[in-house]
Every structure is written in structure tokens, then in C-alpha cells.
Amino acid sequence: MSATLELQGVGRTYPTGHARVEALADVSLAVQPGELVAVMGPSGSGKSTLLAIAGGLDRASAGRVLVDGQDLGALDAHALARLRRRSIGYVFQELNLVATLTAEENVALPLELDGLRPRAAASQAGTLLGALGLRELAGRFPEELSGGEQQRVAIARAVVGERRLLLADEPTGALDSLTGETVLRLLRRQCDAGCAAVLVTHDARHAAWADRVVFLRDGRMVDQTAPADDLDGPHDPRVLT
């Protein structure tokens, strides 16, 4: 099985005056179809940079980024834009639904941008909203939706069409615990249905929905969850500490 997303020795440095800031250094990570990977780390650890580079929104200074086997660094601007449009969905903490479009029109938008006729796009968007249990939201405008509903619509928009890589940056940021959970359940379901996803979060309860959690510190991957082999004494899953 080939990875949907693969980072190979990725680095990113920014020039700031005379010095250079190393935002990411030698990060390697493969995300398989159906896999949800959470990236955790303190502010400034490089989480969002990693996501921007994985999504082709920023360029790596070193290493390679492959989405569906295509090397993003080898694509020209047009090809990269097409890949972003067709293969990658983004969900950010900042809600970025278009205020003048209904939920269904928001979900249909990426399809229309990709050349699908409006009616076909709307029909596909409506079907997806129904499948995600969001049918009753279809005709509403963003301002008529709660924060949690807006984020679920944003996830629908991120996966509409054939896009198999979902990148989410603190998608539950301002939501209460219960509403946040509905968003994460939807994200989890998309992965169970075959999407690959990267979830950036600083919240361990949210990261716990992932199959694997990687930890970033100062732009480097310092650890990741793996099968238990380093526990004190017998491991009893009923005992937390």
C-alpha cells in the first residue's frame, strides 16, 4: 500500500534578518490511506508549518513531500494548484466558509472550481452532506450554523470529490468539549472510510482519536506512539497511570 502523504527528511528555514530560523528539521512521516495521524507539540514547535508544507501551501527548504506519489517540489504552480484542489482538503481553526453561500454551496464550491457544472456539483454536495448526517444544514448560511456545525460543513467541503488527504489545524479550537467531539467523530469516520488525515492539535484528548500521535519539539519529531513495550510492570489497560 502506498502512502497518501509522505514527508522525507523535510526541513524548512526562514530568513529573519541576519539569522535563519529553523522551523522544521529532518521530519519524515508517512500517512497511509485510512490513517489518522495527530501532530502534537507546543506553540512554535512547527506543527502548522508541517501542515502547510504537507498541503503544498508552503515549500520545504529540504527533503521531499509526496502526495499520492507525486513530488510537490517537482510540480509547477499550475500542477500544484490542481493537485491541491483535487487531492487535498483543508480544515482550519479559523472558519473559512464563504458567508454568502449556503452550506451546500460551500461544499460544492471546490467541485465547481474544478470545472464541474453547478447542478452536478450541488447534487454531489447534497449527497455528501446527507451521508455525513448534515442534510438539514444544507440550505443554511454559515451565520445560521453553530461553530460545531460550521466545522462539520468545513470537513464535508474538505473531503468532497475524490480528495483523499485531509489536513486539519486545530479544527476544534473554540468549540466546547461535546461539540468538539462531534467534529472529531466525523473526521475519524472519514478516515475509517479511507481518507488519510493529519490533525494538528495541542489537546491530548483530541489527538487520542488518531491511530498514531507524533510529537514535535523545536521543529523536530521527538517521539511517536507505538505499541507498548516500555511500561513499568504488567500493563493493565484499565489503569491509566
Next chain:
Amino acid sequence: MSVRHSLLALLERGPMHGYGLKSEFEAATGQLWPLNDGQVYTTLTRLERDGLVEADTETDGQRSYRLTGAGRQELDAWFSRAVRRDLVPRQELAIKLIFAVRSPSADVHQVIQRQRAATMRSLQELTRLKGDGDDLAWTLTLDGLLFQGEAEVRWLDLCEARLAGAGSPGGRATPAKGHRAEAGERVREGGRR
């Protein structure tokens, strides 16, 4: 954990015998806290001695227990009180960190990272156990454990950040090896101010 009050709460819904109480308790808590038979029967004997439950006559060799008026009052009182949160619980991890910080040989960062990954794994397991969240009592129990685990991860993050700050003014994540014990001392002193 109050086995005593849990049994009273189960008897609120009607008389039950010892084995039924044990299995109902484990079903309600998703078998997170398995009870042994001895625990159940010892507790029932004490509850009976204190007049909080009554035993009916034996049928099929089993005694059936029922809540008394005093038992009902005790149960109401239990629900009306908050659980005491110990100010300084004995905590295995805190003890390990205290000695890792002071140890000339231990790598505190490794201790923290390993624990964070392990706690994260527990959180993943608990999240999987949640399933669809259809069983409310079970979901509430898991939520509680998830929040505790999350708190531990945040605490470990803070430990690491304090340690980095104590290691060098530049705040690098990895203080030089020889300075580790010294860094720990400074963390400790910093915490007292």
C-alpha cells in the same frame, strides 16, 4: 472507590443478590474496576450490620438484599457530597520525576517523552472504548479518565518546558548532559518562589 455506596445505588432499583450486584457493578463501569466476590460479600455484611440493607430469606441458596430507609438516607447523603480531592495524592509518576530530576544518570527528557507517549496510548485506547457513545454511564466514566490523562500530558508538557527554561537561558529543549542535575535544582528552586 466507594464499593459501599455503589452497592447501595444498585439496590435503589430493587432487591438483588450478591452475584447480581457484582455483575451489575461491572456492567455499569464497563469492568474498569473489577470486584472480587469477597469484596462484595464483606461489604454487604457490613452494610447489613449498619442497618443500611436488609437480607431477605434465602431462596435457592442465595440471599437477596434490599435497601432500608437508613440506606436510602446514606445514598442521598453520598450523592449530595462532593468527592474529596486529595491535596497531595501519592503519585508514582511525580515520584519518578522527582528522582529523575535529581539523578546524575537519568535522562529526564527521555522519562518525560516516554511517559507522554505511554499516556497518549492509554488515551487512544480509552477513546476507542468509547465507541459510538451510546452507553451514557460508560461514556461519562471514560470521559473522566480521558480528562485525567489529558491533564497528565499537559503537566508533562509543562515539566518539559520548565526544564528547558532551566537548562539554558536560550530555552533549548536539551540541556547539556552534565548540567542536567543542576537544571533540576533550578526547576525546584523556581517552583518555590
